[in-house]
Amino acid sequence: MDQIASDALTIVYGIANLALISLGLAIIFGMMRVINLAHGEFLMLGGYTVVVATNNGVNLWIAMLILAPLVVGVIGVVVERLLIRWLYGRMIDTLLATWGLSLLFIGIVTSIFGASTTTTISPPLGVITIGAYTSSGYELFLIGVAIALMAGVYAVLKLTTLGLLARGTMQNAEMAAALGVSTSRIYMITFGLGAAVSGLAGGLLAPITGVLPTIGVVYIAKAFITVISGGQAILAGTASASVLLGGVNGIVAFITGPTIGEVALLLLAIVLLRLMPTGITGRFFRKSL
Amino acid sequence: MRLARDFRGTLIVAALAVLFTLIAPVTLEFFTIITLTQVIGLAILGLSLALIWGFGGILCFGQTAFFGLGAYAYAIAATNIGGSTGAILIAVLVAAAFAAILGYFVFYGRVSDVYLAVITLTVSLILYSLIRRTSGPEYKIGDALLGGFNGTGAPPLNIPGDASAMLFPEHIFYVAMAALILVYILCGRVVTTHFGRVCVAIRENETRAELLAYDTRLYKLGIFTLGAAIAGLGGVFFAVGISRVTPDVFGLGQSALTIIWVIVGGRGTLIGPILATFALYYLTAALGTQQLLNTNLILGIILVIFVLAVPRGVIPTLTGWAATRRQRRALRARERRLRLRRPRGGEVAGEAE
Amino acid sequence: MRRGEVVLETRNLSMAFGGVRAVDRVDFTLWDGELRCLIGPNGAGKSTFFKCLTGQLRPTEGDVVIRDVHVAGREPHEIAALGVGIKTQVPNVFDGLSAEENIWIAARRWHGAERARTLTRETIERLQLGEVRTRIVGTLAHGQRQWVELGMVVAADPWLVLLDEPAAGMTHEETGRTAELIREINRSAAMIVVEHDMQFIRMISRTVTLFHEGRILMEDSMDAISADPVAREIYLGHRA
Numbered sequence: 103m104d105q106i107a108s109d110a111l112t113i114v115y116g117i118a119n120l121a122l123i124s125l126g127l128a129i130i131f132g133m134m135r136v137i138n139l140a141h142g143e144f145l146m147l148g149g150y151t152v153v154v155a156t157n158n159g160v161n162l163w164i165a166m167l168i169l170a171p172l173v174v175g176v177i178g179v180v181v182e183r184l185l186i187r188w189l190y191g192r193m194i195d196t197l198l199a200t201w202g203l204s205l206l207f208i209g210i211v212t213s214i215f216g217a218s219t220t221t222t223i224s225p226p227l228g229v230i231t232i233g234a235y236t237s238s239g240y241e242l243f244l245i246g247v248a249i250a251l252m253a254g255v256y257a258v259l260k261l262t263t264l265g266l267l268a269r270g271t272m273q274n275a276e277m278a279a280a281l282g283v284s285t286s287r288i289y290m291i292t293f294g295l296g297a298a299v300s301g302l303a304g305g306l307l308a309p310i311t312g313v314l315p316t317i318g319v320v321y322i323a324k325a326f327i328t329v330i331s332g333g334q335a336i337l338a339g340t341a342s343a344s345v346l347l348g349g350v351n352g353i354v355a356f357i358t359g360p361t362i363g364e365v366a367l368l369l370l371a372i373v374l375l376r377l378m379p380t381g382i383t384g385r386f387f388r389k390s391l
Numbered sequence: 392m393r394l395a396r397d398f399r400g401t402l403i404v405a406a407l408a409v410l411f412t413l414i415a416p417v418t419l420e421f422f423t424i425i426t427l428t429q430v431i432g433l434a435i436l437g438l439s440l441a442l443i444w445g446f447g448g449i450l451c452f453g454q455t456a457f458f459g460l461g462a463y464a465y466a467i468a469a470t471n472i473g474g475s476t477g478a479i480l481i482a483v484l485v486a487a488a489f490a491a492i493l494g495y496f497v498f499y500g501r502v503s504d505v506y507l508a509v510i511t512l513t514v515s516l517i518l519y520s521l522i523r524r525t526s527g528p529e530y531k532i533g534d535a536l537l538g539g540f541n542g543t544g545a546p547p548l549n550i551p552g553d554a555s556a557m558l559f560p561e562h563i564f565y566v567a568m569a570a571l572i573l574v575y576i577l578c579g580r581v582v583t584t585h586f587g588r589v590c591v592a593i594r595e596n597e598t599r600a601e602l603l604a605y606d607t608r609l610y611k612l613g614i615f616t617l618g619a620a621i622a623g624l625g626g627v628f629f630a631v632g633i634s635r636v637t638p639d640v641f642g643l644g645q646s647a648l649t650i651i652w653v654i655v656g657g658r659g660t661l662i663g664p665i666l667a668t669f670a671l672y673y674l675t676a677a678l679g680t681q682q683l684l685n686t687n688l689i690l691g692i693i694l695v696i697f698v699l700a701v702p703r704g705v706i707p708t709l710t711g712w713a714a715t716r717r718q719r720r721a722l723r724a725r726e727r728r729l730r731l732r733r734p735r736g737g738e739v740a741g742e743a744e
Numbered sequence: 745m746r747r748g749e750v751v752l753e754t755r756n757l758s759m760a761f762g763g764v765r766a767v768d769r770v771d772f773t774l775w776d777g778e779l780r781c782l783i784g785p786n787g788a789g790k791s792t793f794f795k796c797l798t799g800q801l802r803p804t805e806g807d808v809v810i811r812d813v814h815v816a817g818r819e820p821h822e823i824a825a826l827g828v829g830i831k832t833q834v835p836n837v838f839d840g841l842s843a844e845e846n847i848w849i850a851a852r853r854w855h856g857a858e859r860a861r862t863l864t865r866e867t868i869e870r871l872q873l874g875e876v877r878t879r880i881v882g883t884l885a886h887g888q889r890q891w892v893e894l895g896m897v898v899a900a901d902p903w904l905v906l907l908d909e910p911a912a913g914m915t916h917e918e919t920g921r922t923a924e925l926i927r928e929i930n931r932s933a934a935m936i937v938v939e940h941d942m943q944f945i946r947m948i949s950r951t952v953t954l955f956h957e958g959r960i961l962m963e964d965s966m967d968a969i970s971a972d973p974v975a976r977e978i979y980l981g982h983r984a
């Protein structure tokens with residue numbers, strides 16, 4: 103019984119982890135139809151923000167929960183103004199430009215901090231025990247954060263004026279523009295918000311994974327798969343794809359080891375895409391957020 | 392038609408490349424010749440993407456997946472068989488078969504090109520992280536240890552039929568160059584065939600091609616698989632060139648580079664990306680020796696600048712300039728003639744639309 | 745009117761978007777050699793109906809039969825492969841290729857290299873595209889692009905031709921030439937033409953099918969429809 107609870111927790115953590123690293127990408131993709139190839143680097147920058155801040159004596163929680171999203175969010179807004187907005191409607195050029203950006207960020211961070219990890223932070227909150235088994239308290243905390251973030255995005259989309267405008271733009275950008283909504287501003291805020299969520303995720307994961315200029319690579323493959331499998335609905339897409347892919351990955355990894363688990367995740371995603379080319383939310387829950 | 396003239400151009404370029412092959416070992420240093428083999432492998436990779444993206448319009452961000460599979464398949468097969476000829480064939484087939492299966496899912500699922508880009512990239516990255524985990528002694532195929540992030544050794548080429556007759560580095564250079572030239576001619580020929588022109592037509596307008604009763608999925612799958620086979624061959628020469636294969640062949644950096652070659656060289660040209668491969672290889676090699684500027688930084692800047700400012704790439708932009716200048720000159724000449732004939736021109740030309 | 749074989753038939757054809765039935769249980773028959781115009785106000789469902797015929801949309805219900813082949817839900821290329829020539833509302837041409845190459849691609853689908861070249865030359869003459877033969881289609885004027893597309897349809901030598909607003913955006917003179925061309929195509933192929941322009945329809949068609957709210961309201965000659973008070977009210981009235 104205890105073991106089942108402990109294993110279930112591991113799988114749930116896998117799902118939460120997937121949701122966490124994908125949500126920022128999903129926000130930008132869902133609203134702007136832009137796949138941000140620099141997503142991994144936004145996560146990386148979040149991690150570096152936390153490391154630099156804690157090295158300078160800032161409290162870890164403040165660094166992770168406030169500074170990381172703030173810094174990366176501002177970077178996101180700057181990137182949108184300087185680069186992305188020149189490329190709206192040119193999907194492929196946007197992909198390529200964000201890829202260039204990804205390399206640029208890796209290059210800049212490597213130039214400043216060097217190619218290896220500067221300082222590692224150990225995960226706070228210690229361990230918790232479930233009967234005879236132990237589990238990381240920090241992982242439990244991250245599961246909570248993933249749920250809270252989802253709820254937060256839902257609230258913003260559903261309850262605020264910004265959310266209303268954003269949903270309108272999401273449904274029909276031309277119509278929203280015709281009604282006097284400044285799509286340009288909406289896109290800027292969206293990109294900043296997506297970047298901030300990515301920064302937060304990167305900051306929160308820094309104690310577990312450590313930081314490297316090239317750490318983005320570790321995340322992006324899974325984040326891309328999750329977002330594409332999920333489709334364009336931000337919350338329903340991320341949630342359903344995370345549960346499905348993270349669940350299968352977790353269960354297969356549990357039985358056969360992590361390598362096969364990852365292969366299973368990829369195979370499932372590709373088969374899923376053959377059956378539902380527009381993602382899970384392209385087929386089901388179409389009206390969802 | 393225009394394409395027939397283009398193929399003559401292909402043959403002229405190929406002739407120049409043959410000339411280079413003959414001169415190179417005489418004029419270049421031995422060490423340069425050795426490194427050239429791996430660059431030729433990379434150039435074949437660039438060529439493969441030039442074919443499927445530049446002509447087929449298929450935005451494959453993970454062309455390195457096929458390149459890396461070719462490299463690993465060659466290393467493993469050559470180690471097991473003990474000869475290189477069959478191993479090359481196996482490498483090409485493995486890359487092509489993998490692409491055919493992947494292509495079936497994405498093209499018959501009618502995945503949009505942005506998704507396709509991201510999926511192919513993801514496949515490449517997953518292969519990267521998979522092969523990095525294979526460092527234990529239990530990960531071996533036949534006699535070949537996969538070796539995790541250290542990679543595995545790639546045996547050199549030998550004379551077909553005689554596994555003990557290894558080729559010298561300059562001979563391997565000749566073989567690699569011959570492969571590049573032949574594949575280049577093959578690609579140049581393919582794009583002038585019915586198949587190739589349909590692929591170009593699909594790039595221009597997939598709906599129209601469908602309405603003309605072409606099964607576009609099949610054509611895309613065809614050119615995608617061909618491109619993957621070529622990339623696999625590139626992987627072979629890359630592996631032979633550095634006599635080792637490491638997971639980096641699947642890495643994000645290699646994928647980005649491949650895209651950059653085609654962006655810089657230009658889409659819709661075959662020679663552009665090949666030249667860009669050589670140029671950028673030596674640029675990054677030069678950058679690698681100094682500490683001031685990080686290579687990723689420079690590549691990132693190049694990519695962003697080209698997307699914003701030179702989206703067509705170097706070669707098409709240059710030929711475009713030349714063409715407009717020619718046209719303008721012809722137009723001016725015609726105007727002059729008209730003016731001579733009719734001193735006060737009241738001609739209404741063209742329609743406003 | 746001579747009524748031979750049925751070449752195209754829809755039975756109970758419906759296309760719903762969400763809760764809206766853009767095409768509502770339509771039974772439609774086209775006879776051999778016929779040139780039929782589909783008209784109707786905006787949103788009447790004629791374009792949606794057209795897309796169900798060409799395979800660009802998968803009807804939610806009902807059947808489309810083209811010469812005994814059930815094609816509802818088939819891919820556009822499968823429908824075109826039956827010998828059906830299709831021109832969509834938005835000009836769908838190969839913008840980066842020359843006019844000649846555009847037409848060659850169409851001809852080569854059905855014929856060997858030699859025959860395709862001859863056919864391409866003939867089609868270019870027939871459509872008077874000689875002047876723009878080597879021009880890149882993306883740089884041509886709208887009317888000429890439409891003709892290049894018609895050229896692609898003609899070059900495949902179809903026995904059934906479906907055209908969606910072939911004269912849209914054309915000048916008066918161009919419209920006249922297009923009408924002439926359509927009558928010429930009709931000598932060897934049955935045709936369905938979706939059109940707005942009343943004058944153009946008078947130039948080409950004998951029988952007209954009037955769509956309204958996803959259904960066929962009337963099927964008669966243009967004169968009869970113009971004279972009908974209900975039809976005037978819902979369609980012609982809009983234009984007055």
